Amino acid sequence: MDDNHVLIFDTTLRDGEQVPGCKLNTPQKIEIARQLEALGVDVIEAGFPISSPGDFKSVVEISKNVTEPIVCGLSRGVKKDIETAAEALRFAKRPRIHTGIGTSDSHIKYKFKSNRERILEWAAEAVAHAKKFVEDVEFYAEDAGRTENEYLARVCEAAIKAGATVLNIPDTTGYCLPDEYGAKIKYLRDNVPGIENVIISAHCHNDLGLATANSISAVMNGARQIECTINGIGERAGNTSLEEVAMIMKQHPRLNLQNRINSRLLNPVSRLVAERMGMLVQPNKAIVGTNAFAHSSGIHQDGVIKNRETYEIIDPLEVGVDESMIVLTARSGRAALAFRAHKIGYNLTKLELDKVYHIFLNHADIKKEIMDEDIHEIIAEAGINQHQEV
Ligand code: KIV
Numbered sequence: 262m263d264d265n266h267v268l269i270f271d272t273t274l275r276d277g278e279q280v281p282g283c284k285l286n287t288p289q290k291i292e293i294a295r296q297l298e299a300l301g302v303d304v305i306e307a308g309f310p311i312s313s314p315g316d317f318k319s320v321v322e323i324s325k326n327v328t329e330p331i332v333c334g335l336s337r338g339v340k341k342d343i344e345t346a347a348e349a350l351r352f353a354k355r356p357r358i359h360t361g362i363g364t365s366d367s368h369i370k371y372k373f374k375s376n377r378e379r380i381l382e383w384a385a386e387a388v389a390h391a392k393k394f395v396e397d398v399e400f401y402a403e404d405a406g407r408t409e410n411e412y413l414a415r416v417c418e419a420a421i422k423a424g425a426t427v428l429n430i431p432d433t434t435g436y437c438l439p440d441e442y443g444a445k446i447k448y449l450r451d452n453v454p455g456i457e458n459v460i461i462s463a464h465c466h467n468d469l470g471l472a473t474a475n476s477i478s479a480v481m482n483g484a485r486q487i488e489c490t491i492n493g494i495g496e497r498a499g500n501t502s503l504e505e506v507a508m509i510m511k512q513h514p515r516l517n518l519q520n521r522i523n524s525r526l527l528n529p530v531s532r533l534v535a536e537r538m539g540m541l542v543q544p545n546k547a548i549v550g551t552n553a554f555a556h557s558s559g560i561h562q563d564g565v566i567k568n569r570e571t572y573e574i575i576d577p578l579e580v581g582v583d584e585s586m587i588v589l590t591a592r593s594g595r596a597a598l599a600f601r602a603h604k605i606g607y608n609l610t611k612l613e614l615d616k617v618y619h620i621f622l623n624h625a626d627i628k629k630e631i632m633d634e635d636i637h638e639i640i641a642e643a644g645i646n647q648h649q650e651v
């Protein structure tokens with residue numbers, strides 16, 4: 262694999278599905294997994310097989326239904342979990358077990374009532390056990406974001422020695438700042454023997470709205486896998502959003518990082534996940550929100566009508582949106598009104614436009630948005646009897 266290639270590990274069907282009320286059934290999961298394959302993700306985390314018979318079945322069926330991506334199953338660092346994950350993955354062409362344990366002092370003390378030395382052994386035992394079933398074992402150090410770097414390095418070293426192929430360094434609580442998380446990845450690269458032979462993975466949560474920034478900081482510091490979800494869904498405030506990291510790498514050639522995502526499918530896949538999960542995407546969400554390519558203020562509209570690049574850094578077609586929207590509101594100017602009127606067949610002269618614009622503003626102050634049918638009415642109200650050219 263090329264040194265600058267960043268693997269996209271999609272966990273929509275595992276961490277994403279942990280969103281309250283967003284449960285999917287097996288056929289829906291298969292449908293989404295197929296679309297993720299078409300989108301070009303490298304790894305699909307299909308579920309947490311020990312968690313329920315339904316999740317077990319979904320991992321089995323997804324393993325049968327996708328061929329290109331690695332199919333991954335989550336397990337705690339517990340023998341029974343690992344064996345159940347291995348069993349669920351038996352039909353996968355490229356199976357991966359994702360196992361691990363909490364490594365921060367708070368997890369060690371409160372969750373495990375244990376100590377650092379025992380957790381170190383436990384991590385190695387979990388990886389070694391998973392290795393009996395599959396070649397590809399990803400180790401997660403849960404709450405790595407709040408784990409002291411020196412100890413984390415020792416845990417990572419033990420996991421590598423036990424056979425881990427991927428090291429996941431989760432910022433489970435979304436606490437890290439981008440420079441801090443990037444420095445953590447760099448520290449591990451510089452201090453863990455054998456780390457050059459494994460892939461370092463970023464898994465960031467969005468509790469402070471920093472998941473995407475932290476993931477990008479990680480790949481700038483040598484991580485080569487990003488764990489993310491469609492629409493950024495996931496536990497609490499969510500996970501890193503797939504569409505954001507994929508497009509950041511694409512829009513910033515200076516990063517010199519590539520991924521296999523077919524960006525034209527980003528919006529269709531976003532809509533599919535939103536619909537199946539019954540979880541609406543916030544309108545101002547980057548890349549996939551309904552307003553991501555909508556312009557509503559007069560100054561912006563005038564610029565975009567003259568040249569799209571004045572206010573758009575992404576061609577909407579590149580992410581599967583047919584065209585930008587010029588939304589008519591009381592903040593819109595004459596250029597936008599003339600543009601929209603032209604689209605529905607009117608060629609207004611300057612004088613006509615002045616007249617129509619005046620009436621338009623009165624309507625727009627009352628209505629939130631002026632639609633095409635309103636434009637017909639406004640033009641008629643202005644007494645303009647122009648033949649539409651459509
Ligand atoms: O956020 C997290 O730490 C996780 C692990 C289980 C990988 O989701």
Ligand code: ZN
Binds near residue numbers: 431433466496
């Ligand atoms: Zn997570």
